[in-house]
Amino acid sequence: MDALLVLARPDDDLTAVLAVLEGAAEVRVARTETADELDAALGKGAGAPRTVVVVGGDGTLHAAMAALHRLGLLGETTVGLVPLGTGNDFARGVGLPLDPAEAAHVVLAGATRATDLILDEDGGVVVNSVHAGAGADAAKRGEWWKTHLGIVGYPIGALLTALRPPSLHLSVEVDGTPLSLPHTHVLQVAVGNGPNVGGGTELVPTADPGDGVADVIVSMPKGLWSNLGYARDLLRGRHHERNDVTAARGRTVTVSGAAAGEEFWCSTDGEIEGPHRRRTWRVVPQAYRLIVPDGPRQAQ
Template sequence: MAELLAIYNEHAGSAGDDARNAALRTLRDGGADVVEAPAGQKDLDEMLDACPGRDVVVLGGDGTLHVVVATLHRRGELGERTVGLVPLGTGNDFARGTKTPLDPAEAARIVLAGRPRPLDLMVDDEGGVVVNVVHLGIGAEASEQATPLKPVLGRIAYSVGALLAGVRSPGWRLRVTVDGRRLDGGRKVLMVGLGNGITIGGGTPLTPRARPDDGMADVVVSLATGPLNRLVYALHLRRGTHPTLRDVVTVRGREVTVQGEPVPVNADGELTGHVGRRRWTVVPGAWRMFA
């Protein structure tokens, strides 16, 4: 019998109690012994301490998955517990990139099947982790604009936030290096994206060729800082054709460093403030997910 710890945030995402209960019912009907752990009711470390050795099922979105994986990484338990995902968030970008079903019962059945898939993790020099995508610049600025709009507009808030940021942002002076190679050419940078997954903001394919298990980060650097160029970039970004633009650089690598003017950062859908320097390193096969 599978022994699972089901972690969810009662106040996050757009899915209601019915969807969460459908997933939990599917897990229990499939023979799993499930302990429910509403995040916020107790400290996550306390929940994990109370259920040693249990695999973890995240019933939530990218933010909840990020917190759980980051906590397991900090505790040194990523190699001991396999993680399942029932996507109940607003964007569900990591689920889309790994082809995890968005239907709660279907996703729960994948957990019951019990087939662990090794996945990569990006770890930064401050101890933070990235499960899906981290991006800096205009995309993170758009997220800042979208955050207060999400409760009312849902996924549409991302588009409104992107529009507001696109009108206002002049770009940042940043030095971007991948495995020692500089990519910015001394020009202002509009956006930097590092993808383990593919999409951000509920389906925008920032790093369309990324794979979460190839030991590499897909890196996108946009130098499209002029008003018209910003608009062209935004239109192509939504379709995933931005790598074809002349002022967009795409490479793959294992270590990425960004430094320069303080720039907003969004990791797995969560805003982490403005930074002047940050380095990310890919750790291949750092965790396992039911897939």
């Protein structure tokens, strides 16, 4: 097998992962915290092209993919993922085992899959999903709980947001077709490359990071009881069946504040960004090769 570059944070415990990988391949470990450190580890002077193994959660994967895109190396790099985060949502969506040692075995024996990436107009990447409105609000409100309680922070943030939801009027277009009108109150907009957020909640259940399109949902419940009902159905995985939720699929998605100067925040692969008045995302099909289990995808 080709030499492996393992990317990890400085305090990650790699004992179980390296015990698997070093028995079958030459391994170099780069522990990085900043974008400059990632660029130095991944740059052509470091020996690209290569197989890069990202050890961490969705945020770590996002940072690594952003660096590969920034350096123009996506098309010549095979990416392996060993989940070591809180939510591990992208790993769940592609069927990777959540046990680090088992995921390391997939790196050695799995199959490569051409995988899509989403880019915004500034060149920023979306590996798994981006959402605005209630999803971003829930991420902000659940951040303290996530830090102290782990995965329990996700539903706490969702409940707090359902009780006091953001008030937004957003215009949403998919491939130029409107999904919401400027006067419509929107609770949440989600653009999914992968289906899961918040540690396994299927926000965009039909999203598949290998089908060449993004899956979009626009949620438009009205009033407290409708908001609570939406939160309940979201946790049950049935929100997309509601008559106040609209869905579409496409290559380009634009979200803009409908009122003059109205701003919104986004949660991009779990990282809060903004405020924005307008944002456009486009799918880059088959942007890179991802190592996945060799066989039918298993739900996590």
